[in-house]
Amino acid sequence: MSTPRELATGRYVALGRLRWLRGVIDQLGLLPVLLIGLLLFFSIASPNFFTRTNLSTILTQALFLIIVSVAQTLVLLTGGFDLSMGSSIALVSIVVGLQLLDHPDAPLTGLVIATLAAIAVATGIGALNGLFVSVFRVPPFIVTLAMMTAVSGLALKVSRGVPVFGLPGYFSGTLYTGKVLGIPVPWFVMVLVLLVMYLLLHWTRFGRYWYAIGSNAEAARLSGIAVRFYLFLAYAIAGVLVGVTGLLLTARVGSGEPTLGASFPLESIAAAVLGGVSIRGGEGNIFGAALGAVFLVMLRNGMDIIGISTYTQLIITGALLVAAVIIDNWVHRER
């Protein structure tokens, strides 16, 4: 009488044997394995790789990409993506630079205004993206491509194509080399971002709804979820994170740059996909994406050290991205 049930259970147990392997890949991608492999390879290939200085350089470089990748993951989870993050960072950088020039001698006022401006600009851009995607139902690719173009133009127009130099010293002194609780400020912010986003995605309704929308928007609507609102919110919150990145990055380079962050949109998508975030939405998590970002930066750093030319590096990175998508397909294929 219960034979069909036994059969079904039998099938499930059988899958169980392969499940742990697929489960690991499902959660993090092949990344932990690849990352260790990469570490070993470069450590053997060059004595200059596995040093305290170099590893700290890698992590400092990776930090900005990590935050953007987390933002990108949020949007990817809902089944979209955001190409405008790079030009958004550029505009933030210019606006922050111009604001700071008005407050050369008032560190507190300058920092508060710069921070608010950065977040306002990038959140505004994210919110506009969200509005077009959710209310007007324009495909994310089109919306964010158009936004990327327009915002990039705006950044160049506002700055007249030249960087904003002469930022007050307190800016980088606080937001790049400054420390909170003994930790450099950018690090502190990154950890905070990871923590808050983890809570939001895995311990609140918001996260459940985003995953649900990315998995099946129609089913989400029938489950009573205000799909359009949550879609909008995802793009807007991603905007907040992009604003934070723009601010920190400007502090790092020490000037307002009209082309800052241009490589971030594609690199963040690559990092997320490498980290097991599905480009179809509804699958993956921010830690995978963060690890993906570390992987990409480490790969570039290691190739630099062993003397692979920049052009060859691009080819290798491109090939790796395709490989990552193939792996993504393999893990997520329907049985």
Add this chain to the structure above:
Amino acid sequence: MAELLRAIEVSKRFPGVLALDRVSFELRAGEVHALVGENGAGKSTLVNIFAGSLHPDGGTIELEGRPVQIRSPHHAQELGIRAVFQHLSLVPALSVAENIFLGRELTTPGLLRKPAMQARSVAQLGLFDAGISPTAKVRDLTVPQRYLVEIAKATLERPKVLILDEPTASLTDRETRVLYDLVRELRGQGVGVIWITHRLEELYEIADRVTVMRDGRHVATLSVHETTTDRLITLMTGREYEQIYPVLQPVPESAAVVLAVRGLTTAHGLRGVHLRLRAGEILGVGGLIGSGKGFLGRALVGLEPITAGEIELFGERIPLDRISPHTLLERGLMYFPADRRHEGLFTNRPVLENMTIAALEQFQRAGGILDKRRERRILTEYIRRLAIVPPNPDARVRNLSGGNQQKVALARGMIRTTRVFVLDEPTQGIDVGAKIAVYELLHELARQGAAVLFITSDMLELLHVCHRVAVMFQGELVAIMRHEEVSEERLLQYYFGHTREEVGRTGVDAA
């Protein structure tokens, strides 16, 4: 009649499960041989071996008396075996004629003979009398029309063996008729047809013999005329017919009306539908496909644009412009769509998230943080109560069987303490065992005072599972009758619009 295709003691093992256990099966030229059994019985595995998609681990296949190894779907086609599965192999962007001739285009050296192909397509489609233009793009066709094109494609060069996997599942009544005619014609020409179905009524229309499978084994092969539906169900499930439908508990006299629909009219589909649903009541809604019964469920939650009418839930009239899945859910009504995979479930997410998605408010602590431990505890209880297999809250829903998926969908409504369940074809495509579980669940819900609107194409469900039965015809609700008044003959009369009755007289207020 000659043995056209034989499987002799064929076995097929998947990791951890014996999908086919020394199954023998024979198909004669010029017969329609039905293949029935619950999901997981091995029907699909068997026909996939015939179609070349799977290779047996043991046993022999013989075609016209000679042993063959069917290497691939392509090889199967060369041997004259064609299969039409639920998942269609049409290219949406190409025309009907282009699809039918895909891969075997007629050419004068190098150039396509489009008029000739279109003419052949017309002849081919003429069989179906379905009004499909050969130059229409497949993406513009309805699902039943696409299915017919798929069959036209499969039968373009008359095959020896035609395998149809649940052919009527996506067809309306009219197209089912033309399909029957086509299959009879092919049978007359000596084609052997394997017809997989869940609808036993069909057998008497079309099949000559029927083979029952269960748990990967051949149970029986019978002449259709020597058997009865009861016997087949017993063979398929190992249960007696009476054990399938639970005993109907009466609705208490005092039960209040929870849902009142008056004059509901939509842009297309519904015309002036009246109905009232009481707490603890299961109201079945039947009718042919195209009768509008599917629109009724969708319209109730605002998925179809409503042009006129009133919806009153628990005595509160809901303004037409506020009707949405969200507002009705907040007031205790949940709609469960027929297309579970595409509209109902988050198939790549775990069972847990699927079940609690509509009830997360209940699991929130201060500051909006979810109490995941409590969520998991309550959920595990539901999984046990509903006997969901595997009993694992972290299993991805896509790995569950259709029946278990349906239980997950229903549980979403139960966890949210839904008072009105609107179900569209909840038992479609699930096996008898799972159907029984769904019936028991619905009765349990009704006993606890929930109201159930049960839209179904299965007449037996209307006869046995519902307190009252409504019939839709051409967008109107043409009759409502009490359980004791329902009979197959009466239902059929209303289905085809032969009789009309003042709806109010036998039903709305009486039950």
